[in-house]
Amino acid sequence: MKTRKLLMIPGPTPVVRSIQDQMGRETVAFGDPAFVKDFKELLEDLKVLFKSSGEVFVVAGTGTMGMEMAIANTTKKGDNILIVSHGFFGDRFIDLCKRKGLNADVLSSEWGEIVPVEKIKEKLSEKKYAAVTVTHVDTSTGVCAPIAEIGEMMKSFPETIYIVDGVCATAGEPEYVDDMGIDVLLTGSQKAFGVSPGLTMLWTSQKAMERRKSLGDIPEFYIDFEKWLPIMKDPSKYYATPAVNLVWALKESVRIMKEEGMENRYERHKKFARAMQSALETLGFRVLAKEGCRAVTLSNLVYPEGTDDAKFRGLLAEEGIMVAGGLAAYAGRMFRLGHMGNVDKHDLVSVIATIERALYRAGMPVEFGKGVGVLQKHLME
């Protein structure tokens, strides 16, 4: 018999049945009144749940498109931009911004650590920056940036747009757009929202929209805020075809969030993450992110001495758990485990138990039930 596959990579994350069902529906015209109503309600809910009094955009594309959309609409060729990078996805902004013709300065941390807020402030004081980018959770390191604290500091720089990449954070890590002073929050559907890949979502402040306006016609066409804004105000209008079934799927994901409550959802992520991280440490793995800046949406786990990465992940896959490998310098030395979105306790227990079996099969020392025991204890706290 084939073992069921549990998708525990940091995106796409498991898509629950009720969300899958939305994607299996018969597709309707984008102007269908029932769909227009659904789309409108979804946009309204997204503003409320993430506490934004600005605009919200839902456009077909992936998280990377969201990154590009944020940059395209807030900067112009020749502008200075500050990139705060905690790993691979922070670095992704560098090439993106260079291609746009921006002068990019980069503040990087060691992998597993964060750039101190004080350092960002110092850098911003050196010259005028059109924008700053911060990756909320860098999926390559499992590091979580202090988004609220940076937002507070950014109040001293009213001419700089604060862009937050929330692709591996939004709907798992607390994000309150207005209160945290975020000008552009961007994310994708396939991570903590638990929807299949294919949608990018952005929230924008009034300041960001004013910046867009000041730029006049921008070189980008599909990702222009001004082209999409009329559709977000009235989804019966056409600019480019919305991903009808994905919009429904996202709406179902938002319904699940409303049912759970955002604060409960954030608490659940925190509890699950701490339980998983303790269990995995018990089994001999080291969490790459330092305490104090550990994400709750995923864990990046450095192998105990002598573990063969390909073998371990191969055995895990045979046992039905899909995880991701390490990136860059950590390729072969680490694996990445998502625990965000609509994962539940069944999934977690299964993951830890399966990791114990994979370690055993790989010939590593393991005491069956040790990791599971620690997990269970934390889950019951």
Ligand SMILES: *Cc1c(COP(=O)(O)O)cnc(C)c1O
């Ligand atoms: C996954 C991810 C991206 C890229 O998203 P895609 O949907 O793969 O384009 C960008 N930033 C972060 C932090 C991510 O985790």
